Amino acid sequence: MPLAIGCRARPGKSRNNRTGSWRVFKPVFDREKCTKCGLCMTLCPEGCIHETDEEFVAPDYTYCKGCGICAEECPGEGIEMRQEEK
């Protein structure tokens, strides 16, 4: 993104700002342990966990900042934070 004078921005900037680049640890979901309770989806501060066609849940890595709240809260310990190599 080129700089805008006065750091001015039109609406939708957060959509264009791919916060996934901030991530150091990546949540990896284990479908064997997932009970489809949806707690991770509810608690994700970025709102980037969504339901998949098979009623499982998955994060959108374009925006997931890797905060780890989903992994901390998952009752089945079905989410593992793995360090990402970039």
Added chain:
Amino acid sequence: MLKITEGSYAVAEAVRLCRPQVISAYPITPQTHIVEALADMVANCQIDAEYITVENELSALSACVGASAAGSRTYSATTSQGLALMFEVCFNAAGMRLPIVMTIANRAMGAPLSIWNDQQDSISLRDSGWLQFYAEDNQEATDLHVIAYRVAEDHSVLLPALVCFDGFILSHTYEPVDMLSQEDVDNYLPKFSPYERLDAADPISFGMYATPDYYLEFRYEIDNAVKRAKDVITKAGKEFGTMFGRDYSALVEGYRLDDAETAIVAMGSICGTAKDAIDEMRDGGKKAGLLKIRVFRPFPSEEIAQALGKVKRVAVLDKNISLGAKGALALEVKDALYGSGIPVKDYILGLGGRDVRKKDIKEIVALLEKGVGDQFYGLRKEVL
């Protein structure tokens, strides 16, 4: 038209002629007469502006930020603790690149409480990205407001500007001021044309966040804009001179400096006293001269180095102190002359309204000749 008037009223009149659309300020000594006069003008329909009364200075400048972002020419005035309360918003106004013009009737910072003059308040804002003009007399204070709007609103600058004049010494003093007419100012100062503005039909946010990937570059851009203001000031000051006979193209102004061996560097009303002291010293055969700093931000380093290149010694008069270091002006003059071998000494004086008289200037020159300096001047040892 030459008019004998109080400094504050002269400034208020100059601001009126600039046709600000939104004024928001909170009264504080010694700035009060300015905003009082402007409030009267708004109430009497002498100016087509919205006057927003607020509960404090933080809100005053915040209102100006909103109004400026919405595309209005805006004005505020404050001093000392009021400016300190605006601190956060000041950095935002500069970062959002909003050309607000604000008068500072310079006053000391508390504690201890002091309503009297020095320049600690605006100097403390030197790193914020605001342009800073310092007036020697009320004529200059008046003219600089018109120039400040012209420079601040230039699309190659887009920065807020402080016009500083010494509280009480200028703000409450009656002296003759050649007041421009509305037609003069209209011819000189074009209508405010915002670079971008808040518009419900085409929404935009100002001053969004910058991640570590971008912040450094934003600061670089603001710094560049402040530096670009130099040329814009020169051009605007020159045109002012062509149109009205008072040339403000120089960021620094020499007085009897051409063959001077001793140079005094100062800002604000103290320059008038220094000029009289220099005349008397010249009569006594001492080759002294003055370099007046009219624009402190952008800092005119090259101009100072050029103006002082031939002198033997320099005394900087600072009506401020960066506690634990030196006076802010001296630090930067030393930087400008670094490598020249010219000795520069700093004198902290006149804080909290302590008078600076001609004999003080002469005494400082005598100290400088002995190599004594980088110190407070005029301390009353009996109370220490």
